[in-house]
Amino acid sequence: MPHLEISDLITATDPRSGDRLPVRRGDVIRQLEEHGDHRAARIVASLPTGRDDVLDPHAVDRLLVGVHTELQRLSEELRIGERLVHLLGPLLAAVRAAATPARPLRLVDVGCGLGYLIRWLAATHALGPDVELIGVDLDAALVGEAARLARAEGLHCRFVHGNAFDLPEAATVYVSTGVLHHFRGPALAEFFRAQASSPALAFCHYDIAATRLAPVGAWAFHRARMRHPLGRHDGVVSALRAHSDEALLRAAAAPGIRPLLYEPRGMSNPFCTTLRPVLGIRPHLEAPLRRALGRASRRLVGPEQLAEVVR
Known part of the structure; x- marks a missing residue:
């Protein structure tokens, strides 16, 4: 169950x-x-x-904002922004090199919560001035707090309450952190198909690596950093719900998309690996992405290579 x-x-x-x-x-x-x-x-x-x-909806909102504030601290400690830029930088370089897309390039964070990633990218200007940053979430309270924080920090980014795939502007790249494990069964493949059928050129979704150590690490980490029992409980359950590398690549193999996994289980240290990304790119972008990654491209594997890596 x-x-x-x-x-x-x-x-x-x-x-x-x-x-x-x-x-x-x-x-x-x-x-x-x-x-x-x-x-x-x-x-x-x-x-x-x-x-x-x-x-009580107000009490629930206060609780979730508090829990997500503590999650933001975890994101800071895990250096989520730097990890994403490690791949997004070369990915956007590949997009710029392979075509002349309409400007600005538009990055949409699906299930952005308090918008830590979008706000970090806006504060660091890590992706360049031609990238528009948008965070989207179905929770109005979280989006409202994300927008308030962005205004207080004087950041140039935007937050929207709603469905990330219903925005009037087409995304160039969809991203997320800690969202994929919420999708169960057919819903995971449907999530990827929605992006594949959009005008987007790529997606890059980070989620918990499904290792045997993940639940233990999540328990220790959330016990030390999260104060509310809800945050501690959900942190461990998130690790238990993490999708395997094979399941992610199968689900991400939507029409018109080349699915890739960065640093799968067989290429990473289980004691150090907490999050790893699954990517989906239009096939013509794979070669320029690998060139942009340089030696790090060896860590990028498709479904046909995964069995060899795991073995």
Whole structure:
């Protein structure tokens, strides 16, 4: 039976309108208990409710903003921005070299949360002045806080409440960090197909590496850094829900996309590897991307090479 993250259950959004839907605490508790996660059920039981046992939306928003603020500290310690730029820099160089795309190049962060990655990129100017930075999330409270932080920091970037694939402007590259494990079953392949069928030229999604050490490392890391029980619980469950390298490459193999994995299990140290990216690029970009990566291109493998690496 799949593990469940509390944060996925205590908020609900209408997929068409984006409006928030009421969530009853008892329904969430029942779902967690049916999965045998009695600790998570106790955490939810402590959350305040209003009429008809509906979770207090303001209390839930405050909690999630607090948890994501602590997650931002983890992103800083794990140097998420630098890791992404290590691949995004060469990827955007390949895009610029292989074609003359309309300017600006547009990078869209799917499920941006508090927008740490977008704000870091805006603050460091790491990708160049011709890259427009947009963060998108279905959670209005998180997007609102991301926009507030960007204004306070005087950053040139934008945050949008909604579906990243419904933006009026076409993305050049989609990115995310810590999002893929939320998609289960057919939804993972559908996530990649939505990007493949868009005008985007590439995607680069970082998520937890599915190693045997990942749950133990997540427990120790979140125990030391996260104060609220919800954050500690969901941090470990995220590691347990991580997709294997093989599953990611299969799901990312959408029509018109060349799927690639950077530093798969067989090429990385399990004691040091926390996150690793799956990429999808239009086939004509693979050669210029490998040239731009130089010697690091040896760490980039496709489905046909993965079996050899793992073996």
